[in-house]
Amino acid sequence: MDATPPPKPAAHADALREAAERFGTPTYVYAEATVHERCRALRDALDGLPTRLLYALKANPTPALLRVIADEGFGFDAVSLGEVALLRALGVDASRILFTTTSTTDAELDAAAEAGVLPNLDDAERVAAFGDRHPGAEVCVRFNPGVGAGHHRHVVTGGAASKFGVALGQAEAVAEAAARRGLRVVGVHQHVGSGVRSAAELWPAVDALLGVVGHFPDLRFVDGGGGMGVAYRPGEAGFEPAALRDHVARPALDRLARAGRGDVDVWFEPGRYLVAEAGVLLTRVHTLKDTGERVFAGTDSGFNHLLRPALYDAYHALVNLSNPGGPPRPYDVAGNVCESGDLFARGREVPEIRRGDLLAVLDAGAYGASMGSTYNLRPPPATVVLRPDGTLDLVRPRRTPEDVARDVLGGAG
Numbered sequence: 001m002d003a004t005p006p007p008k009p010a011a012h013a014d015a016l017r018e019a020a021e022r023f024g025t026p027t028y029v030y031a032e033a034t035v036h037e038r039c040r041a042l043r044d045a046l047d048g049l050p051t052r053l054l055y056a057l058k059a060n061p062t063p064a065l066l067r068v069i070a071d072e073g074f075g076f077d078a079v080s081l082g083e084v085a086l087l088r089a090l091g092v093d094a095s096r097i098l099f100t101t102t103s104t105t106d107a108e109l110d111a112a113a114e115a116g117v118l119p120n121l122d123d124a125e126r127v128a129a130f131g132d133r134h135p136g137a138e139v140c141v142r143f144n145p146g147v148g149a150g151h152h153r154h155v156v157t158g159g160a161a162s163k164f165g166v167a168l169g170q171a172e173a174v175a176e177a178a179a180r181r182g183l184r185v186v187g188v189h190q191h192v193g194s195g196v197r198s199a200a201e202l203w204p205a206v207d208a209l210l211g212v213v214g215h216f217p218d219l220r221f222v223d224g225g226g227g228m229g230v231a232y233r234p235g236e237a238g239f240e241p242a243a244l245r246d247h248v249a250r251p252a253l254d255r256l257a258r259a260g261r262g263d264v265d266v267w268f269e270p271g272r273y274l275v276a277e278a279g280v281l282l283t284r285v286h287t288l289k290d291t292g293e294r295v296f297a298g299t300d301s302g303f304n305h306l307l308r309p310a311l312y313d314a315y316h317a318l319v320n321l322s323n324p325g326g327p328p329r330p331y332d333v334a335g336n337v338c339e340s341g342d343l344f345a346r347g348r349e350v351p352e353i354r355r356g357d358l359l360a361v362l363d364a365g366a367y368g369a370s371m372g373s374t375y376n377l378r379p380p381p382a383t384v385v386l387r388p389d390g391t392l393d394l395v396r397p398r399r400t401p402e403d404v405a406r407d408v409l410g411g412a413g
């Protein structure tokens with residue numbers, strides 16, 4: 001286990017209550033200190049090893065958090081031109097960005113290359129086509145390691161059923177096609193899946209990827225992907241940074257050294273691990289419906305703000321900030337979206353909820369806001385950042401129903 005558990009925002013109950021008073025609900029609150037701490041835990045574990053860490057910003061592109069992560073020395077794994085544009089607008093140098101693609105158009109790839117961002121290509125034919133358009137360029141190639149892992153089948157990205165990556169068996173052909181076009185393959189990449197909780201699940205994929213290194217003489221790095229999971233349920237264990245060092249990074253570097261490739265670094269690109277525990281979704285209960293069989297606690301949020309429970313049956317701990325010492329009772333905690341699957345939890349024991357109580361949905365910092373929508377034309381939550389000195393800053397004001405309606409009208413009237 002890690003020596004120091006991260007300071008989860010739930011520990012800042014008073015600040016969360018203050019945020020709800022000042023800025024209303026629903027609101028996402030992100031604790032910068034937690035992001036700093038998670039960055040340092042990974043960085044310190046890998047200290048002294050020829051490694052590099054990128055942040056997969058699809059997990060949460062909130063600019064305040066990107067600044068923290070950039071300041072901690074991380075590069076970035078971007079998956080769209082929008083993400084690249086955001087990073088560039090924040091002053092992140094193109095050399096710190098990997099552009100990981102799948103089913104990406106030639107125009108997008110060309111724009112990324114133009115911007116000086118390293119493309120990570122995941123199809124053999126597209127590598128050759130990119131080489132025809134950009135002879136002599138540098139690229140990374142994403143492989144499918146043949147094995148997958150993850151917290152739900154939707155987020156497993158390796159293995160025969162996955163749409164991602166070049167088959168390992170095509171490595172030689174890709175290398176030849178690249179060489180014919182003077183394309184320099186400077187990185188090979190794999191991402192096994194998301195929500196991986198042990199190095200034992202990650203290593204087989206990295207091990208498989210290392211098998212293709214011999215085909216690529218220009219290699220500077222092997223990217224072992226992201227996927228490091230966090231503890232969502234009480235008593236669960238998250239991914240241990242020391243295990244990443246001892247059971248993935250070191251064995252990979254040893255194997256590279258034995259193959260005479262001591263000049264090749266090992267990269268990782270976590271998303272969730274850096275931000276999940278930093279985020280809380282604050283929501284207020286305004287309806288308590290007792291059907292005789294179940295009690296529904298109806299909130300002012302829903303799966304338009306946090307999709308994970310509906311999409312993956314994901315568990316997020318719930319805290320009643322208004323009545324933390326109340327007697328536990330079972331609730332179906334529901335949202336206000338017009339779908340039956342719009343529940344944060346089913347039959348969950350929570351300290352007694354009264355109408356008007358403030359709930360905190362924990363560990364909502366990764367794939368919460370970033371997967372949000374305006375379904376039912378409800379505006380997204382406001383965004384508040386809890387600075388390390390305890391200051392609460394509203395970084396994205398609440399938008400109104402009229403704002404959302406205007407977006408739909410598209411200015412066309």
Ligand SMILES: Cc1ncc(COP(=O)(O)O)c(C=O)c1O
Pocket residue numbers: 056059077100157191193194195196225226227228269270271272273366
């Ligand atoms: C290519 C790639 N890298 C990194 C990540 C980050 O994953 P996670 O948030 O599980 O660390 C993802 C998302 O699963 C991904 O698709």
Ligand SMILES: N[C@@H](CCCC[NH3+])C(=O)O
Pocket residue numbers: 058155194195308312366367371
């Ligand atoms: N959205 C997923 C993770 C998938 C990451 C995308 N590669 C989740 O919430 O768990």
